[in-house]
Amino acid sequence: MTYTYETDGAAIYLQSFAMIRAEADLSAFDADHEPIAVRMIHAAGMVGLEKFIRFSPGFAQAARAALEAGAPILCDARMVSEGVTRPRLPADNAVICTLQDPRVMGMAKEMSNTRSAAALELWRPHLEGAVVAIGNAPTALFHLLNMLQDPACPRPAAIIGCPVGFVGAMESKDALWADQPVPCCIVQGRLGGSAITVAAINAIASRKE
Ligand SMILES: C/C1=C2N=C(/C=C3N=C(/C(C)=C4\N[C@@](C)([C@@H]5N=C1[C@](C)(CCC(=O)O)[C@H]5CC(=O)O)[C@@](C)(CC(=O)O)[C@@H]4CCC(=O)O)[C@@](C)(CC(=O)O)[C@@H]\3CCC(=O)O)C(C)(C)[C@@H]/2CCC(=O)O
Numbered sequence: 001m002t003y004t005y006e007t008d009g010a011a012i013y014l015q016s017f018a019m020i021r022a023e024a025d026l027s028a029f030d031a032d033h034e035p036i037a038v039r040m041i042h043a044a045g046m047v048g049l050e051k052f053i054r055f056s057p058g059f060a061q062a063a064r065a066a067l068e069a070g071a072p073i074l075c076d077a078r079m080v081s082e083g084v085t086r087p088r089l090p091a092d093n094a095v096i097c098t099l100q101d102p103r104v105m106g107m108a109k110e111m112s113n114t115r116s117a118a119a120l121e122l123w124r125p126h127l128e129g130a131v132v133a134i135g136n137a138p139t140a141l142f143h144l145l146n147m148l149q150d151p152a153c154p155r156p157a158a159i160i161g162c163p164v165g166f167v168g169a170m171e172s173k174d175a176l177w178a179d180q181p182v183p184c185c186i187v188q189g190r191l192g193g194s195a196i197t198v199a200a201i202n203a204i205a206s207r208k209e
Contacts, residue, residue: 016042023047032060036185036203043199044191052188059158059183063131063204064090066157071129072096073201074156076116076163077136083198088205098122117143128154131204134161135197138168141176148181159184160200162192 006012020038024047029037033055041049067073072094075081081097089095098104098119108118116137123130124147134141141161147153161176161184163169173186185200 020047024050026050029053029055035206036060036200039199039203040187040196043195044193046191049187049191049196052191053185054177054188055185056177056180056183059185060204062183063158063160066129066131067091067093067205069129071131071157072126073131073133074123074126075198076119076134076140077194079194080133080135080198080201083194083202085202085205088202090205094126096123096126113143114139116140120144120147124154127156130156131201132156132159132161133197133201134159134163135192135194136163138163138165138172141172142168145172145175145179145181148179156182158182160197161185162187162197162200164190164192164194164196166190 017038020041024041026034026037037050037053040053041047068090070091070093073084073096075095075097077099078097081095084095099115101119101122104115104119107121108115111118114137117139120140120143132144141163148155159176159182161173163172169192170189173188176184177186187196
């Protein structure tokens with residue numbers, strides 16, 4: 001038996017987004033944030049995720065304006081940086097993940113922290129006005145919040161803080177939501193992850209779907 005299935009990529013996306021809009025309760029989101037939430041739900045394959053998605057006021061505008069101005073996207077994991085669809089980016093933006101830099105292992109030992117957190121020290125020259133995308137490592141988000149407590153630390157334009165998991169994920173996102181050092185987006189609780197995070201970036205880069 002030969003299986004018959006949808007083979008048109010664009011049609012698959014359109015059908016998925018229509019199903020999400022029919023099934024999810026998107027009433028909490030304004031016109032700027034609704035397409036971002038839709039794409040995050042799409043990446044998770046989970047209607048219901050919308051209950052946990054939070055955008056601070058002006059998040060989408062701040063992130064989009066930064067990308068249009070040529071800001072880099074700083075990612076905690078390669079799973080995030082590799083997922084960014086380059087042709088969508090409005091200014092051929094740099095996508096940076098410092099996790100594999102050869103200096104990071106030694107820095108992590110010196111800092112007694114994870115490689116994910118240590119790698120953020122290498123973001124400093126790129127951080128001013130950047131769009132931050134943290135989708136994996138709670139320690140990276142906690143370290144960023146600690147860095148931003150120093151008024152001399154350069155400030156990103158927007159933060160997507162959606163690390164996933166059981167140890168520190170919920171707490172790091174609660175801390176970001178409480179601090180709101182810049183406009184931000186979180187998925188409350190244990191849910192999150194690289195795919196959801198990069199979906200948010202791709203939605204911001206695409207504007208409307
Ligand atoms: C504790 C860690 C967690 N990782 C999770 C989930 C996933 N991680 C994957 C992969 C391939 C990677 N995770 C690392 C970032 C690695 N993960 C950690 C750390 C030990 C600590 C981070 C933290 O707690 O904040 C971290 C290593 C470090 O020293 O920082 C990774 C670098 C490990 C490695 O391969 O060396 C690597 C990232 C590679 C990259 O993309 O650049 C998974 C695919 C799991 C797997 O391989 O089985 C998965 C992906 C989830 C996602 O959507 O991103 C958790 C659950 C987030 C967990 C932290 C919280 C917890 O409760 O344990």
